[in-house]
Amino acid sequence: MPKKRNHGDGALYFLKSRKLWRGVANAGFDANGKRVQKYVHAKSQKEARAKLEMLIAEIEENGAPLDKSMTVEAWAKHWLDTIVPASNPKPNTIKAYRSIVNNWIIPVIGRKRVALLKPSDVRAVALGITDAGRSTGTASKAHNVLSGMLEAARLDGVAGRNVARDVIAPTVLANERGALTTDEALAVLRVAARRLDGTRWWYAILAGMRQGERLGATLDAIDFDRGEFTVKWSLTEIGFKHGCDGDCGKTRAGACPQRRYNVPPGLKHRALQGRLALVEPKSGKSRTFPLIAELAEPTRRYLEATADRPTPTVSSGGTTTGRRSPLSRTTTNGAHSCARPASSRRRRLCARRIAPQELPSPRHRTGLATPPRPC
CATH class of the missing domain: 3.30.160 (Double Stranded RNA Binding Domain)
Incomplete structure (x- = not known):
């Protein structure tokens, strides 16, 4: 029997x-x-x-058997397209996640099964980043993204555990970002003081404002009477999505006549021109700081000198035509160069990199390309 x-x-x-x-x-x-x-x-x-x-x-x-057929690449795509947007992150956050997943995670462990990942696989991702000459900061970000992705897989029953939690995250080495010394910061301010639209560097160094916050500062952010500056917006670039359910026949969502900003529901934003838009600051809340004299006086001079510009802002300014250039052109690559002694020609070139003439602005202007409809 x-x-x-x-x-x-x-x-x-x-x-x-x-x-x-x-x-x-x-x-x-x-x-x-x-x-x-x-x-x-x-x-x-x-x-x-x-x-x-x-x-x-x-x-x-x-509560259910694990899905052992799911690969890291397939789960990463599902995670980026479905799970991450549901948490209402900023557009740049999704863009950064997608970049890390496509450039570092998928090439190393994309073909492996999520349910069968081992701690050595997690370490292989960080090792691949550092072997490629990237910073430990990038390796640490990749570890955090991978951990979030595997935690979602555990909750969905794709993996039995989050193996990234069993691995110590890469330690970020000090001074990798190349912060300016006091002498270098003063040198940058001296160069910026010689330019009309170098005011944004004063706000960067003396007020600690992020680049997007400086470029997205509207005129109502400043109060000279009370001596206060309020950070309300941050300038960013947002991609598009079709607004016609794909019936327009255009491959690129940006070419769709009914295009919309590809932003998560509930994200407060203001459309400008093209991909440029204003979104809430990184913290999600506005903040106010005292407007010290070293910032107030240059700002007054700048606003008086640019009063006739079609799209003036507090610190970055608009062009004489009102056109806006891509945000990627407004970089901080010239800071260290301008802080070091150089020839007069080199200083002029560096000064141009510090404060480009064509900067985006948060004011609407008629006659420009029609911005996409907010979601």
Whole structure:
């Protein structure tokens, strides 16, 4: 008489048609109330019993068997397109996640199964970044992105655990960002003081404002009477999505006549021109700081000198035509160069890099390209 299995141990029997041992485990019920059963197969009874015990353990621990067919590449795409936008991040945050996933995570472990990842696979991603000559800061960001992606996989029953939590995140080495020394910062301010639109560097160094916050500062942000400056907006570039459900025949979403900004629901933003838009600051809240005399006086002079410009702002200014240039052109690459002694020609070139003439502005202007409709 065959040995009777206890309740909850599943069923184990031999399939004569396939000449294989089959193990059966109950995995709950579906939406219609029908029992869901999962199967394992092996050539020997011993091997089938071991597989069945692992399956039952997975169901007891996770509520359902793990999806061992899901690759890291497939899960990363699902995570970026579905799970990340649901948390209402900033557009640049999604862009940064996508860059890290496509450039560092998928090339190293994209073909591996999510449920079968090991701590060594997580370390391989960080090692690939540092071997490519990138900073430990990039490796640390990649570790955090991978950890978030695997945590979502654990919650969705794709992986039994988040193996990234078992790996120590790469340590970010000090001074990798190349912060300016006091003498270098003073040198940058001296160069910026000789230019009309170098005011934004004073706000960067003396007030600690981020670049997007400086470029997105509207005229109502400053109060000379009370001596206060309020950070309300941050300038950023946002991609587009189709507003016609793909019926326009355009491949690029930006060419769609009904294009919309690709922003998560609930994100407060203001459309400007092209991909440029104003969004809430990084913290999600406005903040106010005292407008010291070293900032107030240059700002007064700048606003008086640019009063006739079509699109003036507090610190960056607009062009005489009102056109706006891509945000990527307004970089900080010239800071260190301008802080070091150089020839007069070199100083002129560096000064141009510090404060380009064509800077984006947060004011609407008629006659320009029609901005996309807000979502």
